Amino acid sequence: MAGGTDEVLAALRERVPAGALLTDPDSTGRYAHDEAEWAPFGKPLAVVRPDGTEQVAAVVRVCAEHGVPVVPRGAGTGLSGGANAVDGCVVLSFEAMNSVLEINPREQLAVVQPGVVNDDLRAACREHGAWYPPDPASSPWSTIGGNVGTNAGGVCCVKYGVTRDYVLGLEAVVGDGEVVRLGRRTAKGVAGYDLCGLFVGSEGTLGVITEITVKLLPGQRAPERTVVGYFDSLVEAGEAVAAVAAAGIVPSALELLDRHCLEAVDAWKNMGLSAEANVLLLGRCDTPGAAGEQEVDALLRCFDQAGATWSARSTDEHEADALFAARRLAYPALERLGPVLTEDVCVPRAAVPEMLSRIEAAARRHDTLIANIAHAGDGNLHPLIITEPGDDAARERAQRAFDDIVADALALGGTVTGEHGVGLLKRAGLHAELGPAVVGMHHAVKDALDPRGIFNPGKVFGDPAS
C-alpha cells in the first residue's frame, strides 16, 4: 500500500533527523542483508541510524502503529540471515549508538550501547584491568548488540562460556515502543523470570536492544601457552579432541583447521602452513603455574595418542599468535574462492570424529568442496561449503550437503546451530531439532511479547518455506 508507506515515511521524517534516515534504494540496499549470501532478503522501506534509545522507541512506535516490520542490525557480519531485511521493513542500524557508557572493574561490569564493536569493548576493558571474554572470529567488526542478538560464541568459550554467560542486564524497546530494563547490575539476582537471558539469542524477534550491561572478569590473566598438533586426517584430529574431553582437560582454546583452510590462507598470506600439515589443531592453556604445564603435557599426550604426525608447545609467542591469526583469516580466505555456505553444527565432544567423518562423506556424496574450521573443543564445527560463482548445479549440490550435515548433527545428538543463530538458513533445522510442541512454545512467547508481530518477523522459527 503506497498510501500507507507514504504515511509511515512521513511519520519517520517527523521523528528522525534527515541524516539518520535513509530511504533511497541505493542506500538502503547496503543494509539489506548480512554475510549469509545464500539467504533471501527483501527491500527495506527505510533504514534508520538512531542516536539513542528515545529515537529507537519513536521508530518502534511508528512501526507498531502501522504494522511495519522492524529489523535490528549490528555490523551485518551474521552468517544465518538473521539481520536480512523483510520487504517493507525499517532496518535499525546501530552504528551511531557505539558508546562504551561505563567500565566498572570494581563491580566487574561494563555498560555499552549496542553498536560498540566487540574488539573496541575488549580494548577499553583492558585499559581498566578487566576482561570481556566472548571473542567471536568477527570480533574486529561485529558489535555487542549483534553478539547479544545471536548469543555469539568464539574461541575462548570452550573454557569461558558464550555471550549469554556475560550479559547481566539489557535495556530494550518492546511491544508498542515501551522502554524496559531487564536483568540487573548485581552479581546475582533471581527476581522474576530471566527475561534478559530470553532476549539474548532471540535474534531481534522479541524487541530491540538499546543498551547492554555485561559482566567482566579480572584482566590479570596468566600468559597462555600454545600447543600445536599436525594430523594427517580430520578423523584423527577429531579423536584428539575427544581424548582431550575424556581426559577432563579444559583448554582456553582448541581450534581445528583443515587442509582447505590452510591452503586458502597460504594462497592469500603465504604462511606456508599447508606444506606442514593436512589438519592443524591449535590448543591454548591459561591455567597458571605448574598446573598449566601439566595441562600442556596432557594436551600433547592426547594429540600424540590420536596419531599426530607432529606436536609441540610453541615457544615463540609471535609464531603462536600467527597461527591464531591464521584461524581468524581462514573464513575470509575461503570466501575468496567463491560463495561460502557456512555450517555451524555442534555435537557432543565424543561425536566429533564421527561427525567429521560424515562431513567428509557428505562432500564426496554431493561432489562439493567442504572446508572445516572448528571450535573443536566444544564440538562446534563449521564445515564451509564452497562453490564456484555462478555454478547453479554446484549450488544445489551444496544445499543438499548442507541439509545432510544438519541431519547428521541431529542424529549424533547435536544441535543445528552452536553459535551463529538460526536466522533464515537454519529454520528447517530448528523445526527438526525442537519439534512442534517446543516450536509452539516459541510462537506463544513471541505472540505474548510481540503481539503485533513487528519484530524481525519470519526469522528463527518462522515457516522455512516462506
Added chain:
Amino acid sequence: MAGGTDEVLAALRERVPAGALLTDPDSTGRYAHDEAEWAPFGKPLAVVRPDGTEQVAAVVRVCAEHGVPVVPRGAGTGLSGGANAVDGCVVLSFEAMNSVLEINPREQLAVVQPGVVNDDLRAACREHGAWYPPDPASSPWSTIGGNVGTNAGGVCCVKYGVTRDYVLGLEAVVGDGEVVRLGRRTAKGVAGYDLCGLFVGSEGTLGVITEITVKLLPGQRAPERTVVGYFDSLVEAGEAVAAVAAAGIVPSALELLDRHCLEAVDAWKNMGLSAEANVLLLGRCDTPGAAGEQEVDALLRCFDQAGATWSARSTDEHEADALFAARRLAYPALERLGPVLTEDVCVPRAAVPEMLSRIEAAARRHDTLIANIAHAGDGNLHPLIITEPGDDAARERAQRAFDDIVADALALGGTVTGEHGVGLLKRAGLHAELGPAVVGMHHAVKDALDPRGIFNPGKVFGDPAS
C-alpha cells in the same frame, strides 16, 4: 465445589497408585509449606509422589482439565514460600524421583531426576572425577529440582556461578500435560529461545520439571586455601569485601558471619567462635600454585587495610573445614532462637558496607534482632530477623525491618532476592524492583505458556495483597 473435588480425586486415583497419593489432611499437611514460616499457605487437595515423568504428565492432565493448581515441591527447604500449597491444589513431591540417570565426565554433564539431593549429586560426580559446583547452604537436604526452580546460589558462586549457569537442558511437563525437552546436551547451542534458562528460577510457575541435564566441571581442583579475618564491626568487614572486589580478586568463597551467628553456633556446638571476633570473614582461594598464594596475600591485605583485628591463612585443614561448617550451621543455630524471617538482598559489591550499616540501623529503628550471614563476595546478604515465639508485636516490628531492608537494597542499586527466590515473601519487592511494564511481560509470558493458570498460581509476580 465438593463435587468437582471428588471428581478430581477419583481421576487421580485412577492414574496414581494408592501409595503415591496422599489425601488425608494429616499427611498432606506435612507438604503444605516450605521453611518460610512467615509465608501463608493453603490446604492441598492431595499430594502426589510421582514415580516418573508419565505419572507427572497424567496428574497435570487431570489438573488442567479441572483447573486445579499444581504446586511442585523439592525438599521444602525454600525460604520464600515458593513451594507453599495453594488451597485445593495438588502438591507434586519428588522424593520418589531421585535417581542420578547419567554422569558423563567426557561430555561434562549429568542427567538427574528432580528429587536428587544436591549433596548426593555432588558425591556421585566426585566418584566420576567430575564436579557440580552449585552448593547452596541447604545442599545436604535440598534437591536439584528445587535448586533449579529457584536458581539457587551458594558459597562457591562468587567464582563459579549459580544453578542457571549449570543447567544445559530440562524435560518438563507443560500446558495441558505435554512432555517437552528444552535446552541441549552439547557444550553450545543457539537453536531458538533459551526456554530452558527461562524455566530455571521460574519457581514452578511455567510447568513441572521432570528431568535435568547439568553441566559439570573437571573434578581435579587445586586444594583450597582458607583465609580468616576477624573484625570489630560489620561495616569494617564490609569494607574488606568492597576492597577485595576493587582489587580484582575473585576468591572461591567469601562469607561473612556476625556476632549473633557466632554466638548461636557457640551456644549449640560450643565452638568458641564468639570469644574471638565480632564479625568473621571467611575467604577461600582455589587458584593453583604461586598465583593462588598471591591471591591469599592480596586477600589478607584487603582484610588488614579494612581494619581486621586479626587475619591469617589457616594452615590447619580441619580448622578451616570447621569454620565453613559453622557457616552452614549458622542458619539452623539461629532458628533455635525463634522464628526467623530470612532476607536475601543482593547489592553491588561497593555498596556492601553501606548496606550492612543500613541493616544495623533498621534493627535499631525497629528494636529487633537481626543476625547477618552473607555470601559477601557477591554482595548477597542474608540479614536474619529473629523474634521471640508468640510475640506478635515483635513480629510486626520485624516485618517493618524486612520492608525497610528491601527498600534500602533497591535504593543502593540492588535486588530484592539474590538466590532464594520471590515465592510469596518478596512479591511486593519484585513489583517495586521491576515496575509495571516488566511485570506485565511476566504476566504475558506466564499466560502464554500456562494458559489455564494452573502452575503454582499467585507466586513470584502475583498480587502481594492476595
